[in-house]
Amino acid sequence: MKYRMLEKTQKHKGFFRIDAYRLEHQTFEGGTLEIVREHLERGNAVAILLYDEQHDEVLLIEQFRIGPAVAGDKAWLIEVVAGMVDAGEDIEQAARREAVEESGYLPERLQSLGGYYSTPGGSSEWIDLFLGYVDRDQPVAKGGGEASEHEDIRPFWLSRQEAMQWLEQGKINSGGPMLCLLRAFGCQGLVQRG
Structure with missing residues (x-):
């Protein structure tokens, strides 16, 4: 075609x-x-699920989002670290920069979880997904977002198991975080065959 x-x-x-x-x-x-x-x-973006293997915990963030606010829904979403890829920056550099800015942690290692078009009916934005391995006892910065970008971000740790429960309960309800968790840790499908 x-x-x-x-x-x-x-x-x-x-x-x-x-x-x-x-x-x-x-x-x-x-x-x-x-x-x-x-x-x-709007350019391309990265989304990074930060994971501490030793504690079996993930770092999630909470922040205000205009889309749900306009829709009359809960405006503070539970998400993963994410952000735009700057000009001249490769996707791994962007992932590491965003991780430090939003969470205060620098991933020791990044593992690709694939990528996707966020809204193909109206945008060419491509989001690369990563699992970023960190040690929760070794932050490198404060995190919480960039004041110059008017970000107000609350990073917090949650057990992997509880994060998957939140996903099933609908507490995590935006595409990037959902896909990161499902790609990283799998999913019990609603339909069981076999």
């Missing part, structure tokens, strides 16, 4: 950029379809 970009128009440029794309793509029935789609450009 093929597509062709016909026109791009910038609609907004602030912290995020919104562009409108007029394009044409082949259809499953053999024809073509011309459409206009708005695209949110």
Whole structure:
């Protein structure tokens, strides 16, 4: 299947950029379809689940999020360390920088957990996921986020088992943290066969 970009128009440029794309793509029935789609450009990101193997604990963070607030839901989410990849920075550098900024811990080792498009219907943002191995007794900084970025982050430790329970109970309810926990520690599926 093929597509062709016909026109791009910038609609907004602030912290995020919104562009409108007029394009044409082949259809499953053999024809073509011309459409206009708005695209949110925000760059790529990393999400890091910090894990202390010796204590079998994960470091999670809590912070205010505008999306749930606008939706009328609980505005403080339980998440993993995450952030944008800066220009000229590779994904592992970004993961380590964000870990120190938000949690105060520098991962000794990073293990890839894969990656995903966060909202493919409206954004090209790709998020690389990592499991970062740390020693909870060896912080390298205070953590809590960057004041210059107006971050107010509460890092905290939780047993791996309790984190998985929170996931099952819906206390952890955003994509990055859910995928990190499931990729790192597996999942008991709702449907059991066999």
